[in-house]
Amino acid sequence: MTSTRSAHESATPVAQSGELFAPVSSGVELCYQTFGDPDADPLLLVMGLGGPMTWWDPDLCRLLAERGFFVIRYDNRDTGRSSRVGGRVSRTTLVRAFLGAPVRAPYDISDMARDATGLLDHLGIDSAHVVGVSMGGMIAQTLAIEEPSRVRSLTSIMSTTGKRTVGWQNPSLFPALIGGRGPSREAYVKASAAMWRMIGSPAYPQPAEETRARAEETYDRGVSASGVLRQMLAILTQPNRGARLRSVKVPTLVIHGLADKMVHVSGGRATAAAVPGAELLLVDGMGHDMPPALFETFTAAIRRNADRA
Known part of the structure; x- marks a missing residue:
């Protein structure tokens, strides 16, 4: 997950x-933003634990909009x-779970998957290509199963x-995940930077100033420590979707970094094995983030998968 700005500049303004x-x-309102032509193929982006939509790098x-998608984050x-x-x-409670x-x-x-369909309903979109990262991948999988x-x-x-026997976290991360990040802006920024150093891509290190800028933007848009705990409990109490994923008939792409400490690559392998025909x-060298150096790779793969639909 990342909101780092890359050097890419669009040839044509999007x-x-x-x-x-x-x-x-009832009681839930989502903040959203769109990129591209509303008549293009709708693409819904679903972020992970504690991550705002701005972690989907603009x-x-x-890039996705240039490839023919109407992007919704x-x-x-x-x-x-x-x-x-x-x-x-x-x-x-988290430890017990x-x-x-x-x-x-x-x-x-x-x-959370029903929130996603509610957003599509609001936009008048019957169906969309769906891309989810980390917890967002769990939401996207659930959406494909249930709707x-x-x-x-x-x-x-x-x-x-x-x-539970796949996609585990490196045990060294758990204290940081449940330890909180402090009430002040600076405490949040420092703790966030420390976490990204632990889980980021070793082959694609992120400059410290960009990590800090992302954390500052995240804090300024609104963070909720209690909300992160509620999301974490939703993750810890999720069912094993393995058997139900066999019912997924749409083209499916699974992307995973071999250096991911937050969700072991076995989780990606198990997901791909469960969905018939999945790529x-x-x-x-990829960890638990989306480095700008790989944006072209991600975009080409997502477009290729969508074209199979």
Whole structure:
């Protein structure tokens, strides 16, 4: 996940909306933004844990628009400028869920998938190509399973099936994930930079000033520590989708970095193995982010997969 600006400049200006809002369910309003021609192929981008829509780099969004997509990025519930959802989640509850004990979550991945369909409804879009990163991949997979008529093609990036024996986190990350980032802007920025140093792509290191700029933008648009915990619990309590993924009939692309510490590459391999005919693209030196050096690779693969629809 990244919001780093690359050197790419569009030869032809791509239309870009401001930040807009869509009521998608009772009490939930999503902030979203679009790139490109509304008559082009709709492409819905779904971000991961605690990540606002701005982690979809605008340069990547413009590249996708240039390839014939109407690109829609949005803040998930409990993220950025979208609605905050009630329900307290303690760190003790997270640990219990991590260990497999039964717990009750304020919402689940299916609820977040319904947010996505609500956004499509708001935009008058019957179906879209769907691309999800990390938790967003879980949401995208769930959408393809539960609302197959709404998904034209599926791209799952650095994600997993929900099976506990695949796609695990490196144990060294868990303290940082549940430890909080402090209430101040500077504390958040420092903790965020430290996390990206741990999970970023070793072959494509991000300049410190760009990591800091992303964290500052994320904080300024709105962060919710309690929201991150609610999303994390939705991840920890998700079902194993392996068997149900066999019902997915749309063209499917799975992208995963071989150096991913947040979601082990076994999660990507399991996802590709579960979906009939899925393409698996493994990237050397890629961690749990989307480096600008790989934007052309991602764009070409997503377009190729969509063209199979």
